[in-house]
Amino acid sequence: MIIATERAKRPSDFQPKEKKKIVSAFESDCPFCPGNEHNTPSEIFSYRKFGTEKDKPGWWVRIFPNKFSALAPEVELTRVSEGFFKKMDGYGKHEVIIESPEHNLTLGNMNLKQVEEVFLVYRQRYVELSLEKNIKIIIIFRNHGLAAGTSLIHPHSQLIALPLVPTHIRHLLEEAMRYYDDHGVCVFCDMIKEEQEFKKRVILETESFVAFQPFASKVPFETWILPKKHNAGFGNISVEEAKGLAFVLKEIMGRLYSKLSDPDYNFVLHTAPIKDSNEDYYHWYVQILPRLTTPAGFELGSGVYINTALPEETAEFLK
Numbered sequence: 001m002i003i004a005t006e007r008a009k010r011p012s013d014f015q016p017k018e019k020k021k022i023v024s025a026f027e028s029d030c031p032f033c034p035g036n037e038h039n040t041p042s043e044i045f046s047y048r049k050f051g052t053e054k055d056k057p058g059w060w061v062r063i064f065p066n067k068f069s070a071l072a073p074e075v076e077l078t079r080v081s082e083g084f085f086k087k088m089d090g091y092g093k094h095e096v097i098i099e100s101p102e103h104n105l106t107l108g109n110m111n112l113k114q115v116e117e118v119f120l121v122y123r124q125r126y127v128e129l130s131l132e133k134n135i136k137i138i139i140i141f142r143n144h145g146l147a148a149g150t151s152l153i154h155p156h157s158q159l160i161a162l163p164l165v166p167t168h169i170r171h172l173l174e175e176a177m178r179y180y181d182d183h184g185v186c187v188f189c190d191m192i193k194e195e196q197e198f199k200k201r202v203i204l205e206t207e208s209f210v211a212f213q214p215f216a217s218k219v220p221f222e223t224w225i226l227p228k229k230h231n232a233g234f235g236n237i238s239v240e241e242a243k244g245l246a247f248v249l250k251e252i253m254g255r256l257y258s259k260l261s262d263p264d265y266n267f268v269l270h271t272a273p274i275k276d277s278n279e280d281y282y283h284w285y286v287q288i289l290p291r292l293t294t295p296a297g298f299e300l301g302s303g304v305y306i307n308t309a310l311p312e313e314t315a316e317f318l319k
């Protein structure tokens with residue numbers, strides 16, 4: 001990473017010039033609003049009021065297959081050659097988790113109970129899918145705002161389950177494995193210790209989690225949330241841990257929401273491939289990437305990001 005201090009902005013300079021438009025709690029043409037369930041595929045699961053019918057209003061968290069799924073659930077997993085190249089049908093699961101019936105809420109301003117239920121659904125669905133044959137890794141993510149790749153305002157996150165471990169993730173795993181082989185300790189466990197001692201990048205710490213902005217962060221306000229207890233696979237977490245994560249995530253999202261006026265962001269839940277869920281070398285975590293700057297040619301060409309903010313200062317600002 002390049003931290004461009006001569007271009008560095010003060011944390012408060014990242015507030016947008018124009019405020020986002022206030023939207024109402026219900027939008028009749030939103031496919032995710034209650035009453036419009038017929039516009040989505042049939043639900044896989046929901047938390048709903050006793051006595052209400054599937055695919056009808058009465059739910060407060062709802063999950064269903066993505067209508068425009070990038071992947072198909074029933075195809076052959078055979079690689080075929082096309083000359084020099086190899087290809088395979090697009091197998092996998094792509095699901096949408098509607099986090100609230102209310103159109104204008106987001107994780108930062110929902111009540112805690114609601115955010116907890118969202119994380120309990122993540123956990124439940126993760127565990128169910130990890131038992132399925134051919135699923136190798138599950139990625140849970142959230143896109144918020146146009147700069148993060150979504151025009152849908154209604155609060156939702158997504159889950160994609162893949163039949164292979166992508167190169168990008170394999171690289172992360174290999175680096176973590178290399179550190180483990182050299183030091184005999186998980187790199188993430190060591191990073192937690194370092195951040196706890198240094199303190200300046202830590203935003204928040206609870207009994208089970210620590211949230212900090214990583215050293216030489218990729219983008220302004222990049223934030224990681226790590227469980228303090230070593231654990232490679234998200235599927236291993238207890239109900240209490242899921243609730244503990246909900247608390248920390250809601251808190252961080254709430255601060256981003258109020259201090260940076262609801263910035264666009266992506267968050268990704270990084271976890272080990274299913275078969276490596278109990279390994280010593282990897283550690284699941286949540287990465288929040290606010291979209292306050294736009295990666296351009298240099299970032300794409302080099303993989304090196306120019307960050308104009310110092311994580312030590314932006315962490316302080318959120319603290």
Ligand SMILES: [Zn+2]
Pocket residue numbers: 026027030031032033034102103154
């Ligand atoms: Zn809606």
Ligand SMILES: [Zn+2]
Pocket residue numbers: 186187188189190229230231280282283
């Ligand atoms: Zn660890």
